[in-house]
Amino acid sequence: MESMVSSPWPWYVAGPLIGLMVPALLLFDNRQFGISSTLRDFCAVVRPGKLEYFNYSVKEQLWRNWLVLGVLIGGWLASQLWEPVQVGISQQTIQDLSALGITNFSGYVPSELFNWKELFGLHGLVFVFTGGFMIGFGTRWADGCTAGHAITGLSLLSPASLLAVVGFFIGGLFTTHFLLPILLT
Amino acid sequence: MRYVFHLVLGILFGVVLLKSEVLSWFRIQEMFRFQSFHMYGIIGSAVATGALSVLIIKKFGITTLSGQPVDVTTKPVRWKANLFGGILFGMGWALTGACPAPIYALIGSGAYVFVLVLISAYVGTYVYALVKKKLPHG
Numbered sequence: 551m552e553s554m555v556s557s558p559w560p561w562y563v564a565g566p567l568i569g570l571m572v573p574a575l576l577l578f579d580n581r582q583f584g585i586s587s588t589l590r591d592f593c594a595v596v597r598p599g600k601l602e603y604f605n606y607s608v609k610e611q612l613w614r615n616w617l618v619l620g621v622l623i624g625g626w627l628a629s630q631l632w633e634p635v636q637v638g639i640s641q642q643t644i645q646d647l648s649a650l651g652i653t654n655f656s657g658y659v660p661s662e663l664f665n666w667k668e669l670f671g672l673h674g675l676v677f678v679f680t681g682g683f684m685i686g687f688g689t690r691w692a693d694g695c696t697a698g699h700a701i702t703g704l705s706l707l708s709p710a711s712l713l714a715v716v717g718f719f720i721g722g723l724f725t726t727h728f729l730l731p732i733l734l735t
Numbered sequence: 736m737r738y739v740f741h742l743v744l745g746i747l748f749g750v751v752l753l754k755s756e757v758l759s760w761f762r763i764q765e766m767f768r769f770q771s772f773h774m775y776g777i778i779g780s781a782v783a784t785g786a787l788s789v790l791i792i793k794k795f796g797i798t799t800l801s802g803q804p805v806d807v808t809t810k811p812v813r814w815k816a817n818l819f820g821g822i823l824f825g826m827g828w829a830l831t832g833a834c835p836a837p838i839y840a841l842i843g844s845g846a847y848v849f850v851l852v853l854i855s856a857y858v859g860t861y862v863y864a865l866v867k868k869k870l871p872h873g
Contacts (some may be wrong), residue, residue: 556756561776568777569784571748573792578740580799580806585835589860596857603864616738617745618839624749625758625843637756643765658759658841659832664848677830682838682852684827688860689835691820691870693810696834699821700778705785709807709860710817717821718828719767725829726767 556635571697572705581613584698586689588618634658650734676733692717749840759842760832767829816872828857 575581591611594604634657644655654661662668663677666707689695692714694703698720703711752758755777766774791797792805799805828834831852833841838856841849863870 558756558773559751559754561755562780564751564757565777565780567751568748569781569788571744572785573788574744575741576789576807577790577797577799579737579801580803582806583837584845587736588813589835589856590864592857593861593864597861601864603867604821605838607782612742613738616741617748618836619747620742620745620747621752621836621839622745622843623742624746625840626749626845627746627843628750628753629844631750632754637759638759639759639761639765640770642770642810643761643768645771646768647761649804655761657846658753658756658761658844659846659849660760663760664846666848667804668848669851677850678851679855681827681830682855683859683862684823685831685833685835685838685852686827686856686861688820688822688824688827688859689856690860690863691872692817692824693813693820695824695836696778696812696828697836699810700837701781701785703810704782706807706809707786707787708810708816711816713812713814714821714824717818717823718825721822721825721827722763722767723825725826726764729826730829 556638558638568701569705581614582698583702584614585618585621585725586609586695586698588614589613589686590690605733624659650730652734672733748836749843752837752840753844755770758833758837758844763829763832813872816870819871 566732571583575583591608594606598604636655637658652660652662663673668674669678692699694711694714696718699711699714704715755763757777760807765771789807789851797805833849833852838849838853842853
């Protein structure tokens, strides 16, 4: 089993590479690194003009949509370069999740929660649909996501971003420690 | 043509998200359970790198390629929106194990169920716009 476990790039390689997105975009054409506005752009393209929130020039935001197209291609490219393996999480996490009924640790996401068969069962309803909805609603209300607030905002020492990141962790900790035990058992 | 730059940068970002396992639901669980330094190291060193870059840009008055002053404006503080929206986002992050960039990278990697997570996020965005005026912001 040991040889199946992944060897991810260490944090001190991945972190700085992600951090360099900030100056790269600022210096190239004065863009602040962010991802979740593409959710708004999509709605603005699909249903323009109906709501004030979607009334703006998406053309100005094209760069960001090319960026996320790249992220999608990057995910594909990396999946071709490296075989999917068991993510090398700590033994303690494996034990905690096993106690909640998560037993398949192969791949990047647990197949018990994210699969087509379970889609309209409780798991799909909560983890796929409700989770996705909360991401979209929450990031637009908070005015940014982990990229725009946690990486770019904190790099600029933005108080709004610090507040949002505190919120991210309150929500994530509450869900992990109080909701998951109820949802999974 | 200049969008080739953004596309390439996105590809690099996507590769990093997969190869550092930031896009993994398991890694996000490990983070929210404080059982590994991995995710904290990534976020921490990313912010440190970004902040140091901004500091250097400001200190030496470095301009953009076209010679403009660099945009270092920050988003306005609207504490209720930042906090309550942030909490909701954090809950979605823990449930799906993905924030927006990893959703795109996961779809690319072949986890096609995440197309439905993305569509749900579009719906969430649309509903936010519908009820925006009724929500507390400032």
